[in-house]
Amino acid sequence: MSGKLLATSLLSIFVAAPLAAGTLKQDFKDVQGDDKGDGLYTYPAGVQAGSADLCRVSFEEAGDNFAVTVGVKAFTPNTRVAVVLFDEAAYTDTAREWAIGGTEMKLPNWKDRGAAFILGLPASQSPLFDINVTQATPVDAPTPDNVIYVEGGPAAWIAEDGSRSQDPTLAFRLQPQSVADADCQSYRYEFPKKLLDTYLPALSDASAPLYAAAYSYVVVEGGANEFGAFELGSAQGASDSWEDADVYDIAFTGAETAQDQLLKVTGAGEEAVVQLQSVDAGIARLR
Numbered sequence: 001m002s003g004k005l006l007a008t009s010l011l012s013i014f015v016a017a018p019l020a021a022g023t024l025k026q027d028f029k030d031v032q033g034d035d036k037g038d039g040l041y042t043y044p045a046g047v048q049a050g051s052a053d054l055c056r057v058s059f060e061e062a063g064d065n066f067a068v069t070v071g072v073k074a075f076t077p078n079t080r081v082a083v084v085l086f087d088e089a090a091y092t093d094t095a096r097e098w099a100i101g102g103t104e105m106k107l108p109n110w111k112d113r114g115a116a117f118i119l120g121l122p123a124s125q126s127p128l129f130d131i132n133v134t135q136a137t138p139v140d141a142p143t144p145d146n147v148i149y150v151e152g153g154p155a156a157w158i159a160e161d162g163s164r165s166q167d168p169t170l171a172f173r174l175q176p177q178s179v180a181d182a183d184c185q186s187y188r189y190e191f192p193k194k195l196l197d198t199y200l201p202a203l204s205d206a207s208a209p210l211y212a213a214a215y216s217y218v219v220v221e222g223g224a225n226e227f228g229a230f231e232l233g234s235a236q237g238a239s240d241s242w243e244d245a246d247v248y249d250i251a252f253t254g255a256e257t258a259q260d261q262l263l264k265v266t267g268a269g270e271e272a273v274v275q276l277q278s279v280d281a282g283i284a285r286l287r
Helices: 087-094 256-260
Strands: 015-016 026-031 052-060 065-074 079-085 094-100 106-110 114-119 147-151 157-158 178-180 184-190 210-218 282-284
Touching: 052 079, 052 210, 065 079, 065 114, 079 087, 079 106, 087 210, 106 210, 114 184
Parallel strands: none
Antiparallel strands: 015 026, 026 052, 052 065, 065 184, 079 114, 079 210, 094 106, 114 147, 147 157, 178 184, 210 282
């Protein structure tokens, strides 16, 4: 399918706070009840309804730190939200890179020009924390939760010292903080901007364009968590073809109908998979 979808933007969905010089603060609200992928997806047995229903994605500079806040209707141990930040060079590159989380979807080429986050509950609240590290037969590379990825397939993430690592014991772990939210269950993930000076210098440069993508999926204990995400099939309203994106909800689409179209796959093979590449069609420009 073509990823060049021109979505009809409903600006009322997006709420952005006024910006002071050198300060980024953006709050995006997402339509609730659209956690159906291409319009037909249901949840696997045992997964609570709303576990992948995005309702908010926020970004904020906090002095030397940067914070991402995500809200989901029901933030459960099965919930995973992936957020990807990338620069202008990645956005304009015609090449595409696999999205983090094993969702069979492609994004602008964020590899080494951006950072990706797999966000979930704190380890103390989730028996499924790091399921894709501890499961008996992880596919490809392990994908730990609440870390900052700078390369996908095989995954590599930021270590405590700011270097790149593939050792989960060395990973810089984001510490989710519960946020009061009348609309949904929200968590804030904050980290020092200097951790990404090498891979995303645009994050610390107030004059540099910065883009984001965000999407949700689920993991299931004992299930087919292929490359990270639970592999959706006909039992969940998807097809049994691997090309279907294993994504329930995408932020920054503008309208539920746009999301339906964006996630609909026709054809087969790598070039048929969903490709997010346009602002308001799965991508937001933060500045």
